[in-house]
Amino acid sequence: MPTIAVDPSVANLQMFLGTIQAILTQQLGRMPDFENKDDTIGAVLLNMALNGKTGADLLAFVQQTDEWHARHDQKPQPSPSPITPPATGPEIRGRLHVDGPRLFDTAGPWRWKIVTAFDAQRLMIGNQTTQLTNYAAWTRSVGGNGWRVFLNWKVSGLDFRQVPTYFDDLRRLCQFTAAQRLRLLGTAIADQIPGGLSAQQDFLGRAFSVLAEFDHTIGECANEPYNGNSELPTQFTRTWPNTILVARGMCRPNAAPNPADPHSTPYIPSLGFTTYQNSRDPDWFRKVGKDGFEIRGGFEGFPGSHDACVNNEPMGAAETMQPGRRSNRPVEFKAAGGGAGLFTSGVTGHGDGDTMQRCMVPGPVETSCIKALFDSLEMVPIDAPTWSYTRYGPAHPNVPMPIALDPRDSDETSRMHAMVGPGVAAAVNYNSALPGRDDWQAVAANGWRIVKQDGPVVLCALP
Numbered sequence: 001m002p003t004i005a006v007d008p009s010v011a012n013l014q015m016f017l018g019t020i021q022a023i024l025t026q027q028l029g030r031m032p033d034f035e036n037k038d039d040t041i042g043a044v045l046l047n048m049a050l051n052g053k054t055g056a057d058l059l060a061f062v063q064q065t066d067e068w069h070a071r072h073d074q075k076p077q078p079s080p081s082p083i084t085p086p087a088t089g090p091e092i093r094g095r096l097h098v099d100g101p102r103l104f105d106t107a108g109p110w111r112w113k114i115v116t117a118f119d120a121q122r123l124m125i126g127n128q129t130t131q132l133t134n135y136a137a138w139t140r141s142v143g144g145n146g147w148r149v150f151l152n153w154k155v156s157g158l159d160f161r162q163v164p165t166y167f168d169d170l171r172r173l174c175q176f177t178a179a180q181r182l183r184l185l186g187t188a189i190a191d192q193i194p195g196g197l198s199a200q201q202d203f204l205g206r207a208f209s210v211l212a213e214f215d216h217t218i219g220e221c222a223n224e225p226y227n228g229n230s231e232l233p234t235q236f237t238r239t240w241p242n243t244i245l246v247a248r249g250m251c252r253p254n255a256a257p258n259p260a261d262p263h264s265t266p267y268i269p270s271l272g273f274t275t276y277q278n279s280r281d282p283d284w285f286r287k288v289g290k291d292g293f294e295i296r297g298g299f300e301g302f303p304g305s306h307d308a309c310v311n312n313e314p315m316g317a318a319e320t321m322q323p324g325r326r327s328n329r330p331v332e333f334k335a336a337g338g339g340a341g342l343f344t345s346g347v348t349g350h351g352d353g354d355t356m357q358r359c360m361v362p363g364p365v366e367t368s369c370i371k372a373l374f375d376s377l378e379m380v381p382i383d384a385p386t387w388s389y390t391r392y393g394p395a396h397p398n399v400p401m402p403i404a405l406d407p408r409d410s411d412e413t414s415r416m417h418a419m420v421g422p423g424v425a426a427a428v429n430y431n432s433a434l435p436g437r438d439d440w441q442a443v444a445a446n447g448w449r450i451v452k453q454d455g456p457v458v459l460c461a462l463p
Contacts, residue, residue, distance in 0.1 A: 112346025257301025341380025
C-alpha cells in the first residue's frame with residue numbers, strides 16, 4: 001500500500017476535493033463523476049493529493065490526458081465553402097435608420113419581417129451552408145426578409161472564445177445573408193457569454209464593428225437581459241461605428257414600472273431603436289403591436305423611448321399547441337401581424353426550439369402561422385403607425401371607429417384597435433382570434449366602407 005504522506009483529516013480532504021473540482025471545472029469544463037466507475041480521474045487526483053502531490057502536480061497530470069487535449073488542442077478548420085450565388089427576393093436597399101415610429105431604408109419605410117434563426121452563426125462556423133441555404137429559401141417563401149441570430153448560445157455550445165476563426169466566420173455569415181437578400185440581426189450576448197460588464201462591452205464592440213462593415217446588418221446587445229443573460233443593458237455604451245442600428249435588448253414582459261427592478265421598463269436612453277416582447281398569455285396577440293405604441297410614447301412611470309419599437313420574440317409557432325409557450329392557430333398570428341402593422345414597423349416570426357431556432361425548415365402548421373403573421377402585417381398600410389389611434393372602451397380617443405362594435409362584445413369587453421389616416425383606416429378585432437369567435441364579419445361604421453377583411457384584420461376606405 002502507498003504511504004500516506006499527509007494527514008487525511010476532514011479539513012484536508014475537503015481542501016483536496018475542492019482543489020480537484022476547481023482544476024477539473026477549469027480544465028475539462030466538468031465536475032468529477034465519482035459514481036461512474038469509468039470516470040477515474042477524480043479518484044486518481046485524490047490519491048495523488050493524499051500522497052503529497054501539490055496542486056501544480058495535479059494540474060500537470062490533467063493537462064497530459066487525452067480529454068484535456070481534445071478540449072484544448074487547436075483543431076483543423078474546414079475550408080470555407082463558397083458563398084451561395086445571389087438569391088431571388090426583394091433587394092436590400094442600404095442601411096436602416098429610424099424616422100418617427102418607423103424604420104426606413106434608403107428608399108423609404110421598411111417592413112421588419114425577420115425570423116428566428118438563433119443557430120446560424122454556429123452553423124456557419126461548421127460550414128453547414130446547405131442547411132442555411134434551405135432555411136433561407138424557406139424564410140423568403142413565408143415573406144420573411146431577415147434572420148435574428150444569436151452570436152453566443154449556451155444551448156448549442158456556441159462561445160466565441162472557443163473559436164479562433166469566430167470573427168472571420170461572422171463576416172462569412174454577413175456575406176451569406178447579403179447574398180440571400182436577408183438582413184442580419186445579431187443578438188450579441190446570451191447566457192452571460194462572456195461574463196462581466198468589461199468583457200461584454202469588449203465583445204459588443206468587436207462583434208458590432210464586424211457587422212458594421214455590411215449595410216444590411218442590425219445589432220441587439222443582449223437576449224432577455226431580465227433573465228440574467230447579460231449585465232444591465234443601460235450600462236452598455238457605443239464602442240462601435242454609429243452606422244449600424246442597435247437596440248439594447250428586451251425588458252421584462254408586461255412589467256409595471258418598479259424602481260427596485262431596472263428590468264421592469266424598456267432600457268433608455270435608446271441606442272437607436274427598441275426591441276421588446278410580451279408575455280405568452282391566451283390573448284398574447286393583442287399586445288404584440290400595442291405594447292410598442294405605448295413603449296414609444298410612454299406611460300405612467302416611464303417617459304417613453306421615442307424611437308422605433310419592434311416586438312422581437314412574440315409567441316412562437318409550432319405544430320402543436322403548448323399553452324404559455326407555442327401556438328398552432330394561424331388566426332392568432334393574423335391578429336398579431338395586423339396589430340404589429342397598426343403600430344410598428346413589423347414583428348419577428350418566432351418558432352420552435354427544434355425547428356426555426358435551429359435553422360431547420362419547420363412543418364406545415366408552423367409554416368402557415370409564420371406566413372399568416374407576415375401576410376397580415378403586409379395587409380396593413382405601411383403608413384399606419386403615423387395615423388390617429390382609436391378604439392372602443394372607456395376613455396376612448398376622440399376619433400370615430402371605422403368598424404362597428406362586435407355584437408358579442410360590450411364597450412368594456414371589446415378588444416379592437418384602429419389607426420385612422422386620410423381616407424384610409426385599418427382595424428384589428430383581437431377577440432375574433434379567440435376560440436369560437438373566428439366567424440366574425442366586420443361591419444363598416446361612421447361613413448367608412450370595407451375594402452378587405454382577412455379574419456381579425458380589416459382595411460377600410462372612405463367612399
